[in-house]
Amino acid sequence: MASRPSVYTMLLFVSGVTFFAIFFLSPLGALVYSVVNPFYADPAFFQRVYNIYLNLGPSKAFEELLNLVGNPIINSLQSDIIVSAIQVSLITTAVSSVVCIAFGTPLAYILSRYDFWGKSVLDTAVDLPMVLPPTVAGISLILFLGPNTPIGSFLASNGWDIIFTWKAIILAQIFVSAPFYIRSVSTAFSSVPLNLELAAKNLGASPLRTFYTVTLPLSARGVFAGWAMMWARAMGEFGATLMVSNNVPGQSYTLTTAIYWEFWAGGLFQSISAAVVLLIVSFLVLISVRILMGRR
Numbered sequence: 001m002a003s004r005p006s007v008y009t010m011l012l013f014v015s016g017v018t019f020f021a022i023f024f025l026s027p028l029g030a031l032v033y034s035v036v037n038p039f040y041a042d043p044a045f046f047q048r049v050y051n052i053y054l055n056l057g058p059s060k061a062f063e064e065l066l067n068l069v070g071n072p073i074i075n076s077l078q079s080d081i082i083v084s085a086i087q088v089s090l091i092t093t094a095v096s097s098v099v100c101i102a103f104g105t106p107l108a109y110i111l112s113r114y115d116f117w118g119k120s121v122l123d124t125a126v127d128l129p130m131v132l133p134p135t136v137a138g139i140s141l142i143l144f145l146g147p148n149t150p151i152g153s154f155l156a157s158n159g160w161d162i163i164f165t166w167k168a169i170i171l172a173q174i175f176v177s178a179p180f181y182i183r184s185v186s187t188a189f190s191s192v193p194l195n196l197e198l199a200a201k202n203l204g205a206s207p208l209r210t211f212y213t214v215t216l217p218l219s220a221r222g223v224f225a226g227w228a229m230m231w232a233r234a235m236g237e238f239g240a241t242l243m244v245s246n247n248v249p250g251q252s253y254t255l256t257t258a259i260y261w262e263f264w265a266g267g268l269f270q271s272i273s274a275a276v277v278l279l280i281v282s283f284l285v286l287i288s289v290r291i292l293m294g295r296r
């Protein structure tokens with residue numbers, strides 16, 4: 001029979017749950033509740049309608065009331081700005097994922113299987129973007145590939161403008177998200193027993209064949225988890241993207257920049273709808289990773 005928890009244990013539990021509820025659940029709960037009750041996010045709606053009625057007449061007030069038809073937050077998902085932001089986010093994260101997988105996988109394998117001079121420095125440098133503010137990534141990319149830099153001006157003269165275009169969004173996503181993939185995949189490769197790889201090589205398998213037939217299948221869960229975390233981080237990238245893109249609606253608005261610009265432009269419902277999309281995506285990614293990794 002399990003013993004009853006002590007008073008000390010109960011106090012720890014209550015304090016932990018209270019902390020989590022106040023600083024995490026409550027803000028997210030307010031976001032979700034605003035979808036159910038949009039006027040929680042815009043309590044001055046009816047006062048605004050009344051002011052429009054007094055100043056502009058009943059026809060204009062009726063036009064404003066038409067926003068009540070359906071759910072304005074859900075309806076805003078159909079706006080051109082939000083639809084294009086979703087498209088830009090999906091396309092850019094797909095490209096950045098391919099680049100991270102193509103170049104991050106070999107690096108993760110090297111870090112997991114080989115010892116060499118400077119490995120600790122490289123290993124630390126890989127993790128560096130995870131702790132740097134995204135604005136540092138933005139200014140670094142501008143100083144590296146901006147139109148007034150040697151490399152940036154050379155590329156621009158040959159028709160390859162990068163900074164302040166959609167291409168820079170991909171670079172920003174790679175900068176901030178690749179470490180999540182490399183670190184997770186490196187750990188997954190390290191968990192594969194080395195003697196299995198040696199056995200395959202002794203049986204005549206080439207290093208590449210050993211990787212695809214032994215190492216990769218045995219580390220597939222960790223690789224997928226690394227990709228999922230990388231993709232979610234790229235999808236949620238904001239600071240660097242805001243600095244290096246030209247922030248043109250329909251061209252370089254991602255979901256995160258759409259939230260920012262729509263909120264300050266008065267498009268409260270559009271910014272909420274974009275935030276809810278990101279919340280749902282992040283939740284589904286985390287649930288998928290936990291299920292795949294066998295954690296309930």
